[in-house]
Amino acid sequence: MYRFCLLMIIVLSGLLTVPVFASQAQRRTPVVTAVEKAGPAVVNIRTEQIVERHRSPFFGFGGSLFDEFFRGFAAPRSYTTQALGSGVLIDGSGLILTNAHVINRASRIFVALQGRTKEIEAKLVGKDERLDLALVRIPRQGRKAYPFLPLGTSDDLMVGETVIAIGNPLGLGSSITTGVVSGPLRALTLSEDFMAVFIQTDALINPGNSGGPLINLDGKLIGISTAIAKQAQGIGFSIPVDIIRRVLEDLKKYGRVRRSFLGVIPGRTGDRFAAARGYGGVLVTEIVPGSPADKAGLELADVILSLDNVPVETPGELLNILSSYAPGNRLEMTYLRGTKEHRQEIELTAFPTGYALQYASQTFGFTVEERKGRLLVADLVNDGPADRVGMRHGDLVVEVAGEKVKNLDDYVRVMKEQFGRLPVQFLVVRGNQGYYIDLP
Template sequence: MRPVDKKIRRITLCLMLFGLWAFPAVSGAQTQMVPVNFSQLAEQAKPGVVNIQTVKTIKGGGRVFRHFFGSPFGNQPGLEDFFSPFEGLPRNRTESSLGSGFIIDKAGYIVTNNHVIKDADQIKVILHNDQEYDARIIGADPVTDLALIKIDAKELKPLKFGSSKNAQVGSWVVAIGSPFGLEQTVTAGIVSAKGRIIGSGPYDDFIQTDASINPGNSGGPLLNMYGEVVGINTAIVKSGQGIGFAIPSDLATSVIDQLKDGKRVSRGWLGVSIQDVSQEMSEYYNLDPNQGVYVAKAYEDHPAYEAGVRQGDVIISVEGVKINSSRDLTMTIANLGVGSKVNIEVVRQGKNKTFTVKLGERPDSIEDSALGEELDGFDDLGFMFKPLDKDLAEQLGYPPSIKGLVVIQIDPGSQAALSGVIAGDLLVEINHKRIAGISDYTGILRAIKKGQTAHMLFRRGNSQVFVVRFER
């Protein structure tokens, strides 16, 4: 080899080692860019990302009114007179908010978060070239915090969805949006984790990323290195730097397709009350650790019961897919079409049985399901309750005359999980109102508006009483 050739090889090697030279990595039919920089990806994706501005009327002044015209020091003695001149200001105020979104087709459909456009009186979309359009809401799904809006515009450049299933932990991702109102901002990071539960609802399945996501990024795309949308940026942890969450694209696309077709989002429904299988239950039923979901109750005249599933069964698979937790079962059934016939495998008295269940439609809220006095799944605070009966009272050491709701399970990562309440505690009052059954609980909570406080009185055993405070 000539000296000149050796010199060129050494220079090339140094450039590659220090990240100054990037070669494309080929994967199948696609070419992935090595992330020396993200300028090419950002340049291609930016035309598909939009800024969303909304105006809504806030009754009672809202968060902004309280922030600017209420005492910033709380209810401190001696400060009332200083802030009292503002008490006569109008109670109803308009509030502007910012968010992001992305175009999914040339017809003008745009995906964003439901909380970005919820209750908006006016929605304005600003494209990358500063053109502005009024948008209308096509549909929304508060459960997954997704919304679909539409503008009448031409020559749009939509983004394509990729599969969040293929987004591996440790892989590079890019977030584009309008943090703090700064349009078309690009941040990069990696997929930190998948399947995160943050207590936002029964379908938590978030992608965690350290790509910076800040207020205003909500609804914007999380892109892989092919420029495909693998997530919708949704939430941040206020106390944690570099911790953001995105809705997986595989969950979002089925919801968006239904909204685009003008349909109300529907989800599969078994009609069972479930709980995770404890270690003791695994040993009792001779199951593998963390295998299966226990059927606490199968409701009569609902799909699972009609197919033959009964209380005490342990569901271990759906259509051959293993079920390891209540969340697994909830997500799997929800993603199957209403009316689908699915094979449910259970363990009953040590033997495996398979039932074919024709799925119903999950009700919008548990109380609408007419299932009687038991909650199916976690509520929005993260509790799963069951009314206290004679047998439970005897097992847990409560007086036979007392009434209330027993905590049978708590959703990890929820408000309930941070409260100190544990399974077996008994809820007896909310804001000095007695709780005798599920209907009392749901009715009282429904009457507590956002921003107000729920003081919950619990008993633990036959002696300890304590109060837990929740902000709605």
């Protein structure tokens, strides 16, 4: 009898335990497994920025005119502001991928790892504001490698596929949202002449989650979350990992993304062209001799329809897609010649420094020279764009397209960035007067 009772107790306890194990197995969904795999590589990023403000002795009375007049009489007051974001470790040595806007203008960058309260100060490795990508590095802590998330792939994403956005906005642990892919590679126009390619999902991305990873159910990195469309409620956008892979080595080696060169001056086809054919495109108005476009056989008046299967409608869209490819990358271009569509593979090259200066001279009608750490107008093309607006020999060029230029290297770099993007704004100083001029 005793043995029988003992046997019954064992059997009943087993029956009661089975549902518990079954319940745990059901709860361990693919999402749980993926987060367990990727979570330790997600970090919190805190930045400090020193801001200086001038304060007039009239405490704001008289408006900005008085403030500007007394700017030189009162010492600026400085204070520190802070911002939070997320990032993801992509190798065991401490290399972290995040958004450029998370660390922009930061004087110091601090990283908090999962499960640790002590912050580690990080150093900026490289960034690209146009792609909204940045690399920072934290030093090794002993011999043990950091947990990291290797790069996956984003070109095989399926509409409806489950994805997970992970962030660490407060340094207290993971912030996780799930959703599905609604657009594997969506070309999003952010302004009239600025377009970028993103993964579109319905996984919500809060501002503090910017820079965190977007992963698939295998726990692989497929994108970096970015909060760019605040007006788009219920929609999340992520930078595809295949774009990141194309420019990662440039960020590591040069601290920036070198601009690739196709060798065409793009123009608009006009509404009539698009209406007649049902689609737009970018008109080839000039081809640089010896450039990739020239070697591929492009001709004047050809119409570029797409790059790597991403349609292009405006010159700005064409140039922004090119900016996501480092020199040496190959891509497929679709273009129209007459009524016949052609496909051609093209290998992009680095932007030639000599051509950047030549392009600037031809487009804006003046040349520059560096003298004693300043950039001066050297020669003017008679009746050219600069001459017509009153620029003179010896004028000081201080800014181009909102970026300060102190030497010829700065000028060349900005010209490569602004290639084909017209008009371009210049800040020119003559004596103690400054002028903003749009050229051409």
